[in-house]
Ligand code: SAH
Ligand code: SF4
């Protein structure tokens with residue numbers, strides 16, 4: 001009888017459909033949003049057509065990231081035409097950047113909520129129910145959602161993000177993040193530890209600590225007698241269990257200390273992978289970007305990684321066509337790539353973002369055709385480096401954490417090694433969440449192919 005009532009009640013729950021764009025921070029935020037909404041009686045649906053509320057968590061990092069969202073809003077508009085009762089909300093970085101303008105430009109949007117106002121979502125939706133438009137884009141100096149238990153939206157239940165800080169103070173001259181995410185603030189380490197322990201108890205095997213610049217994580221208690229740095233936090237999380245893998249992202253070259261590297265070297269379960277965005281190989285451009293380091297400083301950090309963690313994978317972000325970038329600067333980026341030998345890179349064309357220092361003071365003067373050619377050269381070179389990195393793995397044996405069945409073959413699992421490279425191998429009697437020793441026998445452009453190792 002009780003069960004029946006529950007089921008009947010469930011039918012009445014308003015349904016929330018949520019779509020997420022942008023970085024890991026947004027993925028983690030959507031999990032906070034779902035938690036807030038579930039507490040107020042919403043249930044999540046994956047079918048947009050049965051939704052009562054459609055939320056799109058947006059990214060403003062480059063012009064094309066915003067274009068994608070406008071495209072989606074057109075689709076939602078069609079849905080709302082057929083079902084006028086559905087409420088459409090834009091949340092996240094684009095909501096913060098455009099504020100009320102979003103509703104002015106797209107009348108179908110009912111709700112605009114910035115990244116620090118998610119607790120208010122249910123209340124704002126009540127305003128919308130009563131026929132008003134609702135906007136809350138107030139940024140906070142304190143909000144970290146520390147007490148909210150995110151509802152994990154991933155399918156495999158193996159790996160989860162934990163947001164350890166919010167915002168950014170770095171003011172790289174091209175970047176919109178400080179404007180849409182506000183000032184940097186670190187989250188209470190106690191709440192991070194509780195979340196990590198809870199995930200491990202629920203069967204998760206990997207935790208990714210995330211923030212725009214994890215190296216500047218710094219928790220201070222009120223009297224300033226005690227503080228916790230990123231290296232200390234990393235060590236505490238690693239101690240939860242040797243069966244729990246720890247990853248983190250993003251490291252910042254100007255702040256990445258040897259302390260973090262030594263902690264990584266001490267704990268086998270902290271993965272051997274550092275994402276260290278370089279942006280450019282030219283000191284002149286790095287200075288104009290306000291990155292806070294030179295090429296030499298960056299290379300010193302790379303050498304420290306190679307010295308302290310010889311098996312560590314290094315990945316990066318690169319941007320081409322920043323204002324004033326010459327052919328010479330571009331060549332320096334290519335030579336930096338060769339010098340470091342990146343395992344993988346995310347590569348972008350500079351996109352001018354309103355309000356940033358670069359938009360206000362530097363002319364976007366690299367010709368589009370030059371940006372395209374330079375980006376192609378960067379992508380081609382990275383293709384070679386990535387292939388070389390995989391070839392070096394042939395014959396090696398890696399511990400792989402199984403994440404799921406390979407998309408290409410039902411008889412194979414896929415997982416990742418400590419270096420964050422995807423490995424595919426025969427399923428045998430293993431199951432998702434197992435750690436398996438795999439010997440690499442072949443590779444494609446994106447994947448390592450292996451066999452379960454008989455001896456190691
Ligand atoms: N906090 C991270 C980066 C976050 S944004 C860091 O500092 O490394 C992710 C990447 O997007 C950046 O590393 C940069 O390469 C790229 N990016 C940021 N702003 C951009 C812009 N205006 N145009 C093109 N790429 C940009
Ligand atoms: Fe943007 Fe720089 Fe902050 Fe990264 S560190 S989010 S690039 S301002």
Ligand code: F3S
Nearest residue numbers: 022023059060061093
């Ligand atoms: Fe995009 Fe916002 Fe992340 S601008 S990259 S979603 S912090």
